Amino acid sequence: MSETVIKCESVYKIFGENAKKMLEESNGNVDAKTFQERGCIVGVNNASFEVAKGEMLVVMGLSGSGKSTLLRCISRLTDATGGKIFIEGQDLLELNNKELIELRRNKMGMVFQSFALLPHKTVVENIAFPLQIKGTNTQESISRAMEMVKLVGLDGRENYFPRELSGGQQQRVGIARSLAVEPDIWFLDEPFSALDPLIRKEMQDEFLRLQEKLQKTIMFITHDFDEALKLADRIAIMKDGIIEQLDTPANIVLNPATEYVRKFTEEVPREKVLIIEDVMDASSKNDLGDLKVSKDEIIENVAEKILTQEKLVGVVDSNNNIVGSIKPSKIIDTVFGGRKNGS
């Protein structure tokens, strides 16, 4: 396990006048209903998790589930009511204003759902904005911003104003702006939700390409389960402020922890999400047939090959060592069987 970058311990965010007092009285047992009766709304309820360096944690939930609130607690755009948050070991809630600004100027970048570009600045000025706020001189900040313009593929449009760009282009600017200061931690709050489906897919691919290159520590918020599956290293599913399950995409699809999570997984085409490693049998490595498949292969790509076999199919890692096996019938099981009661 590599080093932990973000660490949350029992984070609560409760909106309302007496929130702090009520939280203390409740001894960490927060019931949304009783709080609501007393005029408080629970945004985040006892969230504890860690995000490792270079990992992408996707927080998925429907509107009102508290996912954006959680993100804002971690970026301290709003102060958490209770609990502790550590960024690279620093206690976030203990930072004074100056230290917080310092942290944001150097360590954090954030992308917003509605792009949140400054309407009076051009593309390149928008991207250079965080640098100029930091005090970088104009020439240097503009040349750095121009690099970012190229990175997100907006060359030739650097002198456009946000109002002259399409939604997808605007979000590219938003992404470039958030990356301008080379932050270690990257927050994305439903960055693609406001875009058309086709553009959204294009941006997701673009985003994966960027992450491949940059290897940031990412918290990504979305309400789209498919998007979460496609992008995430791990997914946290939230409902009413509570994290229902936090696991890898495969485990969530295969072993949903609650009824709520299961509903999302029902419609998921498993053969497109799961890889061989997720369904293989690591204990039996003998009595294998001729065919061998890589453990990182997505099931869909090799299903046809495996299904033509009668014997066990060997599973190999990147060094061609056998790490397990898979029965052809297991493929059928995974794709068609056991949807209602798990596999």
Place this chain on the structure above:
Amino acid sequence: MEYLKKYPKLFQWLFLLIVFFALCFAIDVPETYKFIRGQAEFVKDPNQSVYFFLGKEVRYYAFDVFWRLPPLLGWLPIWINDSLFFLMNEWMPMEFWNEDTQEFKTRPILLQISRNLTAFMTFLIELIREILLGGLETIVAFTSWDFIDAYPWLELPGLPWTIVAAGAAILSYKLSGKGLALFAGLTMIYISIFGQWKPSMQTLSFILVAAPLSFIFGLGLGIAAYKSKRVEKALYPILLVMQTMPQYAVLVPALVLFGVGDHAAVIITMVVAVPPMILLTILGLRAIPPEVIEAGRMSGCTNWQLMLKVLIPTARRDILIGVNQVIMVCFSMAVISAFIGAKGLGFNLLLALNQLNIGLALEAGLCISLIAILLDKMSLAWANKQTDYFGNLTFFQRNKNVIFFAASFVIGIILAYVGTFIFKGSFNYLFEIPHNKGISTADFWNKGVDWIFDTFFVYIKAFNTWLIQDVLQPMRALYLRMPAVATLVLAVGAGYLIGGIRSALVVAALTLFIALSPWWDRALVTLYMATFGVVISCLIGFTVGTLCFQNKKSAAFMLGVCDIFQTFPSFVYLIPVMMLFGITDTSVLIAVIVYATIPATRYTIEGLRSVPVGLHEAATMSGVNKFQRLTKIEFPLAFPHMMLGLNQTIVFALFMVIIGAFIGTEDLGQYILKALSDKNGAGIGLTLGICVAFIGLIFDNLIRTWVGKRKKHLGID
């Protein structure tokens, strides 16, 4: 019984009306009661009752409390006066160094502050005035009279009018384009040729001082209110009252604090112009999407950086609309403050109206209106102009406006210099055309007015007599016939039925303030004139608005007309009506109707326009005809917005009724006018202003509460 259950509100209203009329009939008019005219209050009369409060003597005619409440607040204006006098002349005397006499002098601190402020304002106004018109006060302020005597060439010559005209045209071109540039140029040439240059530039210099100062204060206070709930709560009631207070009424306290002249006018203009700026600043800052603010925070902005680099630029448009409002208020104040000695077009207009020289008044009024339209269009164009990118332009392209202005500056000076040779011994027409040397059309208009009077005198008189004798006087008598208690019951009952206990209490407090002031009768007269004006304005406005809405082009045209009419300072409306109807209540009422019809029309069109397209289509598909669509869909949905129009109509009508005092009415306005020439008038003027503001606020509260509920009910926002 079934009806009672079906329409509970209707029966509640009916019950309220029955109680009201029962009270009206049950309470008789006391035999000694008569409407007190003119100066009667100031005469000591043995029939008057007297009481003392805080050492102030209040005299009044006592009636049955059901009929008229005693003026328990009668001490307030006297007390305000005495306090002001005390603060200005006795409070905290201190030693101040006097430059002129070279010695220390003891002065109350407030007086000293007021004098310093006055001196500063005077300096600013003189500075700009002398840039535009020439003079030597500014130079003297830095040196001395002896110095100027020694070096007479230091006197500022003033800009030739050609340069100012070119400057206005170039600025308009930059802001909007050729159309506005042409309009600006023509306006300036018109002003110059018709000999209105000097007063126009005096008015302009007044605005050039008042508007930026109001902008700075308004922006600052607006930001403070945005940042702190406490500041906003403290400011809110003041803003509310200032929005409905007739501009006229604040003149009187200014007179006491700062004396007579342009400087007092600038200071008081700021008092009036700052509130809309504050409101629009708050509005603009509130409208910024929260994500933009978060983006700024996440970029690591400090609070200052966030305000200067993110919030204000993002709210740019609303803030500039605020600037537009500030300029328009400053302009209308520039005219009104002629009453306290501000020089310029307003002063000429006032003078001409006083002399009943309609022709001259019309010329000044036209000038005022043209400049008002020009400034309005320019500031609006500025607000709507989007930032452009300059990086890839050449030096000439980037600075062409400056270069053009520099060129016209040189040409203007050359022209003025050449002019000294052409017009040897007479006036240099290429430098400045003096007031009496321009073309004047006054005689023509005066003859026209005479002709109208000669030709139509019989008809106008007949109309006038009919209106006054058969409509206005009975209506006024009815209003005055209302016992105070009945009026209170009606107002509070309406408040309760519309907005519950809260509204009832607010309305009760506002009404009681007026009822307990010494001017209840006057307030009723004000109310009667306003009601008459509002009813007719709404009838016209709603009808015209609905008709114009039937066609997109006519709707846009009508809104444009409303825009233009709204930019005229209210005083201008008195000119044409005086032309036709002379000095009568009819004139005032017609001015009220014309002025108040603007918001009624505008809000009707806007309200009808705001009905969602989807509903139109749904209605059309249900097979409604045009009339059904109007009555079943558009009116019900547009009605809340139209009621907001009614609210504006009431405020506009009240303003005009008060200004109508200038022509001679018997309402609150008359007393405000009187207070202007009374050395103890400050308290009276202020209290009267508050009374008028409260009348407006009563209706404002009721209508807004109702509209809020109705909109919620209809699910529109």
